[in-house]
Amino acid sequence: MTSISTSTSAFYDRAKNDIGGLRSRAEALQAQLGSGDKLARSSDDPVAASRLRMLARTDKLSNIDESNAGRASADLTLADSALKTFADYITNAKVLANNAANGTLTDAQRASIGYEIEQIFGNMVNLANSRDSNGHALFGGESAGDAYQLNTVTGKPEYIGTLSAGDLALGDGQSISRGLTGRQILGTEPNDILTKLQKLAADLQTGVGDRQKMANDGISMLEGSLDQITTSQTLVGSRLNWIDLTTERRTNLGELRADEQTRIGATDLPSTIAELQQTMTVLEASQASFTKLSSLTLFSMLN
Template structure:
């Protein structure tokens, strides 16, 4: 095969450009700290890295959902803890109001204290979360669950009991809302008292304490207060049950968060193995590339000077 001067020039030029391209690519890798600057560098590793990044993005979404769920449930748990303390105080007042030595004035004073607790409980039942949504309205966060009628009594629950589910992991959807109709419910007692709600129990107890006591009605009034105490106990047990359920969910979220953190670390390690650059190896290649480029440049210069005219003396 006859090799012309132009062919030698072209080959030398191509070799020099190839060396420059290789050196430039290594420079990009060193600058970015990544072995894969473009998918063509390692198509298989680039494909695997994309899968890991997609999973990492999904894990971040689950992490955000768990944080939201934890904040919501923690606020519910704290609020219900206040409700439990309030019910303990209410029971003590009702017992005190049933003291046979109390005058009507004494009992009215107790009723006023109990009414204060009643209003506090109403405020807790209408608590809003950080987003301004009513916490105990079920799935209708923009609806005030417990309104007060013109006569001062609490109207029936205005929310709903539909669950509000949050996807906190790939295989776990968690209900993070609470229906006030369940939270403030008073289950039927073993003594045969019908199911009710805490607001009605308070209202009955307050009205009873404000009723003047006579020889004819004192037994009836005492029986009504005894019934109110039983219902307070039943309502307290129900609130405790709801709090227990919330506590279980919070514990589960802690476990899921630990699992999610472990998976995030695994993904970061996998990405590092796939993408991160071995600087020592890259610098070695860069040095060899510089030597190769210098050699190809010298060869190109020599090729330029090679012609028949250079042989004529």
């Protein structure tokens, strides 16, 4: 009797384990189809789980780099637009200086031209105090306030920003300056463009001496100033191109990571569905076989 009891118990235990294993596998496959994830927990495949965690961390860092690139691109685009306006102002001032250099004009007429140049100077100061994408000084480096102010005593423009614009990381050890400072664009006082333009306006209005010569000197000064602005435009353009290149590379790497994440962690629908169908078929057959075998007795066999 002990032998028969033990064999019967073993039969039921094996059947229960076999059917339980099939049910667990079927449930796991159904969960994969429902969630789209191949791994329910790290223990399912520790190596694959570790790789997926690393890819996820890389994605988070890439998102930060993308945000930095977006900010740098926005600020540099604003700087590029402002530089075009600077160039327009200087070009207009040069046209006025050319008019003032005409030998047929009177000093009163040159004074009127000087007043127009003074208005351009005021517009340029306002433009130099433009704001970036965060509302800070566009050309003030890392300063939150204005980049320039007029001295309360002399009335001359003074740069009050920081020495550098600050760098933003673009990933893979690459970084870029988010803009240019006023001194990088306009020069260092007292030989900066703003000061020289202010002096030209004053000379034409109240200067003592040959105002026609002052106008001619102003033309040369403005030509050099225009070249200075053009150089800054070239620098900004090259930085924008560099951001585009790093963005393209980051996008390509992101696509590669996404493919790897899909390959490692995503459910392969066709194969999973096929395996689930096979598992369910085997489970149903096992349950049917167990039911039939468990109902048999020695007497039924003898009959």
